[in-house]
Amino acid sequence: MESTNSKVSSVRHFNRFYTRQIGVLNQGLLDSPYSLTEARVLYELAQKETCTATELGSELNLDMGYLSRILANFQKKGLLQKEASPQDKRQSILRLSPSGQAAFALLNQRSSQEIKGMLSALSAPEQEQLVKAMQTVERLLSPRPQERPAFIIRPPQPGDMGWVVSRHGALYAQEYQWDISFEAFVAKIAADFILNFDAQKERGWIAEVAGENAGCVFMVKKSDEVAKLRMLLVDPQARGLGIGKRLVEECVRFARQCGYQKLTLWTNSCLLAARHIYQQAGFQLTESEAYHDFGQDLVGEIWDLEL
Ligand SMILES: CC(C)(COP(=O)(O)OP(=O)(O)OC[C@H]1O[C@@H](n2cnc3c(N)ncnc32)[C@H](O)[C@@H]1OP(=O)(O)O)[C@@H](O)C(=O)NCCC(=O)NCCS
Secondary structure (H helix, E strand, O other), rough: OOOHHHHHHHHHHHHHHHHHHHHHHHHHHHOOOOOHHHHHHHHHHOOOOOHHHHHHHHHOOOOOHHHHHHHHHHHHHHEEEEOOOOOOOOOEEEOOOOOHHHHHHHHHHHHHHHHHHHHHHOOEEEEEEEEHHHHHHHHOOOOOOHHHHHHEEOOOOOOOOHHHHHHHHHHHHHOOOOOHHHHHHHHHHHHHHHOOOOOOOEEEEEEEOOOOOEEEEEEOOOOOOOOEEEEEEOOHOOOOOOHHHHHHHHHHHHHHHHOEEEEEEEEEEEOOOHHHHHHHHHEEEEEEEEEEEEEEEEEEEEEEOOO
16 A cells, blocks of 8 residues: 555645646636636636625635635626625625626637547547546545445446455455455456356355445355355455445345355454354354465354254
């Protein structure tokens, strides 16, 4: 994992790069009579049919004195109409005049052309990658909403098994210092699941949060009577939302539906959250054995649920 210092310098490096990039784009604005801040004020006024100077100031995080000068200038140029607010005598209701709207339309068109120009240097998949990455930056840096993010559970699709293997390898190394032989171990389980898949008696579930894979679990046939739960994992940023519990519930429900008599699983004593979920779901610890693998001294456990 990157150290804090190297993360900080990566972010700063990106900031320098992107402000240069934006600076190049904003040169387009120099062809118009407006500064970057004036353009932002025009944009905001055009988005709202009417608003007050206070609303604009807090939306754009602008100093009120500076904003007043910009608005007075817009009014002088005939871009802005002002009328007294019926609710609050100290406030004026602001709206763009027809020439203000025309000025905005021109600026808006120029700005879109600049971005189109930037995107046209990239291939279609690269454009998608860029937009997705920008959305990720915005999502991660926006204030977190208080409510729990929603998740969906769906069947695996092509490409998902590679994700399952990759996340197992990365997360067990990061969280439990297991070596890369664990990734090979999971890769084998994943490949066997695909190659020997019995659609009637076996199933996989992928959890998604905000359109991104966030968790998984699989159920395979061990014998006619016994099914096995495998590869339960939830990405750290999606933990605590009830995804792990729900994935185990799906597995139990499907095992019952298939007519199995027992659902079994193999886990490790250090996987405390998983053990808690299995216990809550009614699984019983039936075997426990110390072993050395994946570069660690571990205690393997078998948990069973009579169905
Ligand atoms: C196990 C795992 C899938 C749980 O995912 P999750 O989406 O966070 O699970 P949930 O939100 O449904 O529930 C987590 C439960 O574990 C509990 N828990 C969390 N950390 C715990 C800990 N250190 N010790 C005991 N319980 C813990 C939570 O309190 C919660 O229980 P509650 O609902 O009764 O309060 C996730 O932690 C994970 O991927 N761990 C690493 C991989 C792993 O252990 N896989 C199992 C392989 S056998």
